[in-house]
Amino acid sequence: MPIQVNLDVMMARRRIGAGELAEAIGITPANLSILKNNKAKAVRFTTLEALCRALDCQPGELLEYIPDPPAGPDKQ
Amino acid sequence: MPQPAENKPPKFWDERKSILLTRAVTVGVFLICVLVTLGGPGIVDWLIAHGRIALSGPAVRWVMLGLGYLLAVLALWMLWQLFCLLGRLQKGAVFVGENVRALRRIAWCCALAAAICVPAGAALYFPFACMGIAAGFMALIVHVLKNAFAQAIYMRDELDLTV
Numbered sequence: 001m002p003i004q005v006n007l008d009v010m011m012a013r014r015r016i017g018a019g020e021l022a023e024a025i026g027i028t029p030a031n032l033s034i035l036k037n038n039k040a041k042a043v044r045f046t047t048l049e050a051l052c053r054a055l056d057c058q059p060g061e062l063l064e065y066i067p068d069p070p071a072g073p074d075k076q
Numbered sequence: 077m078p079q080p081a082e083n084k085p086p087k088f089w090d091e092r093k094s095i096l097l098t099r100a101v102t103v104g105v106f107l108i109c110v111l112v113t114l115g116g117p118g119i120v121d122w123l124i125a126h127g128r129i130a131l132s133g134p135a136v137r138w139v140m141l142g143l144g145y146l147l148a149v150l151a152l153w154m155l156w157q158l159f160c161l162l163g164r165l166q167k168g169a170v171f172v173g174e175n176v177r178a179l180r181r182i183a184w185c186c187a188l189a190a191a192i193c194v195p196a197g198a199a200l201y202f203p204f205a206c207m208g209i210a211a212g213f214m215a216l217i218v219h220v221l222k223n224a225f226a227q228a229i230y231m232r233d234e235l236d237l238t239v
Contacts, residue, residue: 027239035239042238 004064005043007036010055025050092166099162106155113148116141129200136200143196147189154185171229179222186215 011021022032027047034040035047048059055062112119120140123129129136161178169175190212197205 031239034237040237040239041234044238047239 001038001041002066002068004066005035005038005040006062006064007032007051010057010062011036014055016055021051021054024054095162095166099159099166102155102159102162106152106159109148109151109155113145113152116144116148120144123201130202131200140200143192147192150185150189150192154182157181157185171225171232173229176222176225176229179218179225183215183218183222186211186218190215 011018016024018032018036019029022029025032025047027050035043043063048062051057051062052059120137123140124132124137129140157178161175161182164170164172164175164178190208193204193208193211197203197208
């Protein structure tokens with residue numbers, strides 16, 4: 001997926017643990033782990049808002065667009 | 077004013093009883109299928125003796141028996157798949173991949189039964205054709221249901237990974 005969640009970077013900057021953050025934003029540690037490990041397929045605005053509030057950051061600091069590498073030349 | 081859920085009187089008919097009844101009927105139909113299969117030669121002889129078969133000749137009996145046993149295998153396997161599917165529904169496992177596979181197998185059983193019954197009905201015994209058309213229609217319905225289950229599983233997986 002070209003959208004990368006840089007949650008672990010921001011958590012390290014803010015020196016906050018996964019359990020503490022999960023409790024602060026009101027989601028389960030399992031769901032936070034899904035988000036942190038880039039396994040999530042969608043993020044609710046409410047979750048994003050809670051993350052930004054708890055980590056004191058902007059959505060752009062948490063999410064990053066990394067384009068997929070271009071496909072190789074077609075074999076003819 | 078609506079009553080709270082805990083104060084509602086128990087319903088006479090609920091989902092659990094519905095599944096139990098369907099499982100019981102499935103077992104009953106399975107047993108009937110076994111009995112009909114065991115009595116296959118007698119049924120074919122009766123049909124031939126009473127002149128219900130369009131064609132005649134010594135091979136007709138064996139063709140009828142062969143087709144009958146083939147249909148019996150399909151019916152028994154389909155009923156077994158249905159029984160297992162109902163068992164999973166009873167346990168609350170509704171949107172799981174195994175149910176989609178079971179529905180696909182049931183649809184294929186119905187489609188194969190239709191493919192056997194329609195030509196047999198045209199050549200040998202007309203009621204077979206009616207059974208074939210019903211089986212073909214059932215195959216289409218079950219196939220649509222299978223697709224709906226697959227879509228529901230996909231949507232649930234998407235939702236599970238929405239944080």
